[in-house]
Amino acid sequence: MAVVRTGSSDAVLTITLDRPAALNAFERQMKVELLAALKAAERDASVRVLVITGAGRAFSAGQDLKERETVGAADLSDELRERYNPIIHTMRRMEKPIVAAVNGVAAGAGFSLVLACDLVVASDEARFIQAFSRVGLIPDTGSTWFLPRRVGWVRAAELMMLAEPLDAAGAERLGLVNRVVPADQLMVEARGLAGRLAGAPPIALALTKRAMYQGLLADLDGQLDLEAQLQSVAGRSEDHREGVAAFAQKRPARFTGR
Ligand code: T3D
Numbered sequence: 361m362a363v364v365r366t367g368s369s370d371a372v373l374t375i376t377l378d379r380p381a382a383l384n385a386f387e388r389q390m391k392v393e394l395l396a397a398l399k400a401a402e403r404d405a406s407v408r409v410l411v412i413t414g415a416g417r418a419f420s421a422g423q424d425l426k427e428r429e430t431v432g433a434a435d436l437s438d439e440l441r442e443r444y445n446p447i448i449h450t451m452r453r454m455e456k457p458i459v460a461a462v463n464g465v466a467a468g469a470g471f472s473l474v475l476a477c478d479l480v481v482a483s484d485e486a487r488f489i490q491a492f493s494r495v496g497l498i499p500d501t502g503s504t505w506f507l508p509r510r511v512g513w514v515r516a517a518e519l520m521m522l523a524e525p526l527d528a529a530g531a532e533r534l535g536l537v538n539r540v541v542p543a544d545q546l547m548v549e550a551r552g553l554a555g556r557l558a559g560a561p562p563i564a565l566a567l568t569k570r571a572m573y574q575g576l577l578a579d580l581d582g583q584l585d586l587e588a589q590l591q592s593v594a595g596r597s598e599d600h601r602e603g604v605a606a607f608a609q610k611r612p613a614r615f616t617g618r
Contacts, residue, residue: 398447414463419462467487
């Protein structure tokens with residue numbers, strides 16, 4: 361039985377982690393199915409935006425620790441390189457916005473998955489836990505890269521070293537989430553946000569994401585040059601002409617991604 365469900369509507373693909381009895385913990389099948397769903401979305405021109413959420417009361421409790429009991433002490437670097445890291449690489453390179461709809465607890469690699477999303481909507485019942493040190497591990501699946509960049513070194517060190525839960529309001533204060541909504545409004549809000557992104561010019565959003573990630577590594581001169589290169593691409597798109605025409609004609613723009 362599948363443990364990752366997908367459903368699309370109006371150019372928005374929703375990916376649901378679906379092992380609610382185990383708080384959507386990542387066992388091997390879920391990693392394989394999530395990667396496959398992401399790759400399929402990347403290729404599918406009808407998908408403009410992704411939403412990732414969890415079934416039941418959790419977003420994801422991270423690595424399935426029961427699987428670790430049975431599989432034994434394999435070299436965890438293999439698991440990261442072969443299964444978790446490709447998920448993060450794919451999300452990072454995906455030229456489509458990804459919205460996390462965090463419905464409940466996001467722990468360990470579940471928290472890392474949230475960090476790899478571009479925008480985050482959280483239920484007021486969400487909790488975020490860098491649970492890794494509780495089980496004698498270091499933060500992985502991108503957390504050591506994303507978290508200090510999102511919240512600063514001192515906050516990130518506290519979250520990672522103490523592994524204490526952060527509630528939704530605290531996550532909003534730290535800038536980890538874009539907005540917090542009542543639990544029963546989560547998917548309405550996330551799909552509303554995704555719908556707005558789906559109506560935006562896809563090429564411009566794709567190049568914005570590329571430039572933002574590149575900017576984390578570049579110096580100002582390099583980044584100014586990259587902006588000039590990418591703007592050259594955006595400036596030649598039909599969507600740019602459409603945006604300018606819509607402005608002049610005082611009507612909503614219809615962006616096609618060309
Ligand atoms: O190994 C590698 O490949 C390296 C990569 C590692 C990446 C990681 O993610 S390491 C971190 C792993 N995750 C954790 O350490 C979190 C473990 N879970 C918890 O701390 C708590 O469950 C939560 C704080 C997330 C939620 O607490 P609570 O009280 O709301 O729920 P609960 O009662 O603890 O859990 C409910 C059920 O989900 C329970 O099952 P049961 O007893 O009803 O049959 C529990 O065992 C199960 N569950 C929760 N987390 C996991 C899990 N089952 C397997 N793996 C889990 N991670």
